[in-house]
Amino acid sequence: MTHSLPYLLFLLAAGVAVIVLMTTKLRVPAFFALLAACLLVGTGIQFPLTQTVDVMKTGFGNIMKSLGLIIALGTTLGVLLEYTGSTTVMASALLKLLGNQLAPLAMSITGFVVGLPIFCDSGYIVLSGLNRSMAKRTGISVATMSVSLATGLYAIHCLVPPHPGASAAATAIGVDFGRLILVGVLVALPAMVVGNLWARYAGKGSIEVEDDEMDEATDVDALPSLLKACLPVFVPIILIALKSFMIAGNKTSGWLSLANALGDPSIALLVGVLLAFNCKRKWTKAELHTLLHNSVEKAGGILMIIGMGGAFGAILAATKIGEHFGQSVALGSMGIFFPFLLTSVLKTAQGSSTVAIITASSLVLPLLPALGLDNETGKLLCVLAMGAGSMMISHANDAYFWVIAKFSGLGMKAMLRVYSVASLLMGLTTLAMVYLLSKIL
Template sequence: MVVSLFQSVLGLLAGISLIILLTARYKLHAFFALLMAAVLAGLIFQLPFTEILGTIKTGFGQIIGSLGLLIILGTTLGLILEHTGSTTVLAGYVLQKIGSSRSALAVNIIGYIVGMPIFCDSGFIVLSGLNKAMARRSGISLMVMASSLATGLYAVHCMMPPHPGITAATGTIHTDIGKVMLYGLLIAIPAAFCGYLWSARAGKRISAPVIQEEVITAPARQLPTVWQAMLPVAIPVLLIALRSFFTLDKAADTWLIKILNIAGIPEVAITAGIALALLAGNRQGSAALRKILPEGAEKAAGILVIIGGGSAFGAILTKADIGHHIAQNPAITGMGLLLPFLITAILKTAQGSSTVAIITAASIVQPLLLSLGLDTENGRILCTLAMGAGSMLISHTNDAYFWVIARFSGLEVKDMLRVYTVSTIFMGITAMAAVYLISLLINT
């Protein structure tokens, strides 16, 4: 059946509004909000209920099949690095090299490094004790320190696979995850630094008390060395980047190329990182490490159902052929990369979750790629990166990460809004500017 333009727009707006209402107002789990939005949109499109259910199941199964293993392995790697103390070792090493006088910049860099394999909220919780200790020793406001750390973690979380939002977008948009990872890492550098600059400027005027508490760390003999802590993060990124950069599937047929072509598959590369992290943490004892693996699977399950729900909602939206209707509007199609950026930013600001925002935006943008002039290999990469940039802004009181920062740092909400929230605006704009510059380079 043909869905009219009015039905298409109504179904889209109703679905998005329901997601925002249920997640932001009633705190319903994002999976159920996405599922209910998919059903509502399908009913507005006047699809038979059996077709709605079948489309939801198909959309859910496709994305889980393509990304499920990657999400589980990435989550597990992050947990192992937490439990073995590798994050603490990396943080201490960066601080030693940069110096306590530049503690805010140090924690920003620490956040960027630690944030590669670990979700931003988990990373902030793990490093919050170290962050407070550094604030005490340096005399720098805790507001500056907390926001600098938070923005370093946040930049990588929004821009780099295997973090769930942008990873799901690569699956929906059907783009090269290795190139998205490589470009995302580069874009996250100026975005994180921009967050640090604003935090240092705005936060120094705010008197933020440091909670006096002892920072507990594992004995030095139980912690891995710097190299042991660094390799599980660096090796997967290097392998994936090499495979993507050299386009190894089209390269010369040599034994080295064959090995790198297999080792650079994201799931294989992250598995190598897990093996290295387990070797680094063997001093913790096999019993402790055995507990981490089930924990990784359980934590990943919660992420996977959200990604699956987003894909189900997207599958329903494709039934409306929204792309066909919007493609006939030159004002919209002329926006190019700006459209996916704005859609994601609006969704993020409205409902709070970067993951839900980019998953939903990818479902909306995917049928528009051709009309936006982005239906090429480079165009899909740039589109995914633009959505990652959009998912940075604006983080405020409806974002769980906002409250993690405030709770673990003992900061006032008004101060968080003035410093951290504003920094996410500058970060998103900076990241989008970097995406635009990359588009000029790779499209010339």
């Protein structure tokens, strides 16, 4: 059955409101709040119950397929690094180099650089232990440090190849990858800075933190060296980067094939886990059993929430709100604002930046002449505008939102106040930068 755009927007708002009210006021676990929102929206678009459940299963399964192993192994890596004192060693080195006052900026820059080759989800998981350790040592709020790291990763993820959204859009629209990378990095920098500034402002003071996510690291007899502490973090990042930047075409022979295999995020994180065992001289069977068991239990809780977030995104995507928006808006001389608005609606509705920009690119492609963006520069600006739209607004239907929340220990109120608003400001800042470029190029 066809529904109007205002009605679909109302359903979107109602679904988000249910999640916020159930998690903040009623203290219902996020998994069940997301489940209730899925059923509400599914009923609202008059899906049979069985169809709603099938769509939820698909969304849940897609998230498990893409993030399941990564989160399980990333959680294990974080637990091991914290237990062995590796995060303490790295935090001490960073603070000695930069000082406490620059710690949030240091995390933003770290996220920006690390985010060049790897997904923001993977990058946040790998660096979350270091981030929390630095928050404890500096006394700066977890919200400020976590969102500084998250927005640094997010800025580059939405705009620059080899990330799949930007890559697919560039291919569909016909934009040179090299030019997009160069200009995309320049456009992403102000977004990173704005995200950092908002994190420092909104994250001040006492911010809600879930107690079970902020336990102190277990004491150890001897801390590892800086090299041993860094290897489990940076070797996976390097392996993933090699796959992203050095594997060309379909070559599968020699060291290229090996780099391709080791650069898979799951395998790279497994390598990091193995290296983390070298951060402590002697291990007992009891220690290993306890740590690995706790890692699996912790990952299971995280995956349930992230998976249900994927289910909610799938339900919202089934409403086809993006198509309705494209049909309802008069194009005229909107230029870069139309691809931005379309991608923003898709992102806010279904949660995935990658899906939003890929879907928007297919809808925008035939409209380029009408938008006045059918030349080389116009196409570049179009992809960047869609990248800006894919930043906003990250909320409860975004898997990355839950990765940040669960690995930092931030509650729903803090995430919406600090991170979601940061994603909105980043998107608007990026749009402003693209508009300025349209006047210069």
